[in-house]
Amino acid sequence: MLDKNGIARRIAREVKDGYYVNLGIGIPTLVANFVRDDIEVEFQSENGVLGMGPFPWEGEEDPDIINAGKQTITTLPGASFFDSSMSFAMIRGQHVDLTILGAMEVAENGDIANWKIPGKMVKGMGGAMDLVASAENIIVAMMHTNKAGASKLLERCTLPLTGVGCVKKIVTNLAVLEVGPEGFILLERAPGVSVAEIKAATAGRLHIPDEVPEMDL
Amino acid sequence: MLDKNGIARRIAREVKDGYYVNLGIGIPTLVANFVRDDIEVEFQSENGVLGMGPFPWEGEEDPDIINAGKQTITTLPGASFFDSSMSFAMIRGQHVDLTILGAMEVAENGDIANWKIPGKMVKGMGGAMDLVASAENIIVAMMHTNKAGASKLLERCTLPLTGVGCVKKIVTNLAVLEVGPEGFILLERAPGVSVAEIKAATAGRLHIPDEVPEMDL
């Protein structure tokens, strides 16, 4: 079974040379730490930054240079700043190659819910609805089950949707799955996790191929 | 009767302090020469210039600094360059206060035709359709009649339209007219021109007030 860093490490392998990538908050942010050194990737932040670098050295924080999580950041050579409409032109216009974000629920038809729990304080969708509706290539990073132990991979989402039929791949603490025409397809098992455990933790339809290799991290 | 410079001189009096103005080619271009020195006006060129200045000194022409007529120009302090979508954001978004352009025909309902003569080579509408459809304040600068002596102020346009119901004011070699709810309204006569002459040269409905003063140039 993977921890959050393990999920991030596995997702980092999906990041290809030459990709522009948008990372959501939470586990997705960790992905940047595990991207191979020998490939070139640029991180886009929807508040108007392309080419994000690491956090600034102490004392060098600039209130005018932050990421979408409102954290102080730096930029790398080749970076650029732009306004919000151009930022979402990049996202909506499918210039960003890969979006990695968290979710509360994913359905076997690719629907995703990650912004609202009825009855609880709703903070808003931020850029998530634009990202999921636009990106060709969306990977969800999340735990396979919620804190109560219930599956987050469902037949249909029960929470208000963020987007419909948009998720292509899911990496959880237990498995890597693809969204196929007839439900989830189990691609890989986390180290030490059995197919039976994954099956038990998945509420939606799950297609299990004859061979389900363990993740190569 | 006015010549082209006279028409431009009269229109210049419609240009108010603080106006952003777009000038079409032909007579409108001449208007810039007659704007009072004691008011502040900025000229916008739809190819992406705000704050146009005079032509450059000989030898200082820059192929990268031209106006919409493709003429080499200069800029004044406070000028800016921008792309074509932002230029038409200024026009479509009604940030430009006054548009002055030529016409082949104007109808008593404010329709204008100035881009196409069927059977002749059509060069295109350029920015004219955006300008007339967007501007709150459009003044047409033209001769009252065409070369064959026929009126250009008609009941209905006969040529393909550039825009519908958009012209507010017309300044010709004979008169200043407004487009009212029931046709043209004669506001001023050119020096030495009689109301009868104007009436004879106007094919559309013409409302003639009791008093029609001569232009004050």
Added chain:
Amino acid sequence: MIVKTVANAREALKGVSDSMTFMFGGFGLSGIPENAIAELVRLGVKDLTCISNNAGVDDFGLGLLLQQRQIRKMISSYVGENDEFERQMLSGELEVELTPQGTLAEKCRAAQAGIPAFYTPAGYGTEVAAGKETREYNGKMYVLEPAYEADFAFVKAWKGDEAGNLIFKGSARNFNPVMAGAAKVTVAEVEELLPAGALDPNQIHIPGIFVKRIFQGELYEKRIEQRTVRTRS
């Protein structure tokens, strides 16, 4: 050259009144019009509709207007980090319209550019699209979104000139350029106000035509919301 300079925030905000709709630039607390917000608190105008990506924190940004109960409705994409906001929202004092961030930006830009409506894929199939027209283009579904309408837009730039030209800095640019010219009156406050001719015409982010009034802001706090750093070993 058309001069847009006014003496201070008080002069710049002439004409604001109760029940108006305002746009505020900024993302989180970065690039927010601090002087305009302070003046609105001073003026005490109320029943406001505010279009802003975020709603500030309890004691800064739009949180200052929330404290004074001046806001009736917020139109935002994300409103976390604000307890007073949550209290007013749950008690029903405050109406909240949540809009996808890219749609919010584009609805401002549409207002600026005289485009009354456009199609976007964001929110299709979700409650955000409820009651809205949808349409298929190339096998994908889109939602029709209208431009915003607002009375004042308050934007904050790094440098500006007398002609109203604006240059922003870093990611403090965010929503400011798309709101400039998107309301009936656009008020720009700047950290450094320069004479016309001091800025390179090639490097202006927002031409002065989109700005009605400009003033030199003062006492910028520029608070950092999440101070993240690397520590030197």
Added chain:
Amino acid sequence: MIVKTVANAREALKGVSDSMTFMFGGFGLSGIPENAIAELVRLGVKDLTCISNNAGVDDFGLGLLLQQRQIRKMISSYVGENDEFERQMLSGELEVELTPQGTLAEKCRAAQAGIPAFYTPAGYGTEVAAGKETREYNGKMYVLEPAYEADFAFVKAWKGDEAGNLIFKGSARNFNPVMAGAAKVTVAEVEELLPAGALDPNQIHIPGIFVKRIFQGELYEKRIEQRTVRTRS
């Protein structure tokens, strides 16, 4: 950093073929991609649809492609100043679609921004709106216009860097920024190609994400169409 540099026009244009749709930046002869045009002439690809505000003059700009009869259809707002163009158009060899200039710019920008369609007032009640959907907003009529679709966009900038970032000069900016990223492949040629980090990230007009290939152009003629000057007395 993702490197977009290619050696020359030949490499930059890999993949172009007959019957494709291309976008060309430039207004008149200002800011046109001279190197890309020259390479298209050399390649001899034909039956092209070209989206460009203008069509060049007889012996320069897109006029060079017209001379070789490589263009089947022009989508432009203004096509004067070109006798060969007129001959081909009147003889029916060349199809011409005239579009209002602001609509042309916005249809490019819509393609860049993933907006499939938008409403504009331009052309309402004229033959440009024939067969198109129209709608009233706030008492004014608008026409629904779809985004363009193109295979390649050829843009020309003043300075660029290895990451594909672009800075334009003066009014040579025009349609270039709105076409960058509006086609499947965007090729940028620049007068000066610099290493990444040489350009101020705050002053970049078009971020490299919109550019697929960038190369150092050569032998720019930058012809002036209307040389207007003041003479010193």
